[in-house]
Amino acid sequence: QVQLQQSGPGLVRPSQTLSLTCAISGDSVSRNGAAWNWIRQSPSRGLEWLGRTYYRSMWFHEYAASVKGRITINPDTSQSQFSLQLNSVTPDDTAVYYCVRGTSWSWGWYFDLWGRGTLVSVSS
């Protein structure tokens, strides 16, 4: 059974870096046809796609404009996992963060496997 297991702190201080890891079981971070995403959800922003990484002969990284410059998503092929780093956080980054598998469709991608979510609060 394919699963995504998230880990990371639930509290981050303002201006610090939010770091989360997503361990993949039953699939591969470098499998063709899959992309590995981070999506967050908050009452003020709703569901918000943050970015993704995927492998097509080489690694690609794509990020949402709203967080570009602050975000890094990296794969770790040795442990079949991927990570999220979000720098210079503010209370507006408080949200439930999900790691999510994306599957390619004819025109676009859909999100077919979600981690359980990690509530990350940004507070001093």
Place this chain on the structure above:
Amino acid sequence: QSVLTQPPSVSGAPGQRVTISCTGSSSNIGAIYDVHWYQQFPGTAPKLLMYGSSNRPSGVPDRFSGSKSGTSASLAITGLQAEDEADYYCQSYDDGVSGYVFGTGTKVTVL
């Protein structure tokens, strides 16, 4: 702010049919991009309910159906059941923001 607009809530009695609209624009649904739908229960992660506008993943009951026309899409639930009470979100890709976007979400209440 979401670029895909949904009604905040819809409701119906058990057995009735309800529809949820998802209104976009020429940079997302009205372009070449597909629409996908997710169901979310309180305190849990969203779950894929429909992909490619009208395709159900394995295990999704056939009382759920979807369609897309122009710059909008819709999700229909026929034969509404108590277990369908949840939040529903549409999702697509948007050329304007160069990223994946979600709808504002609709709460379905079974009366």
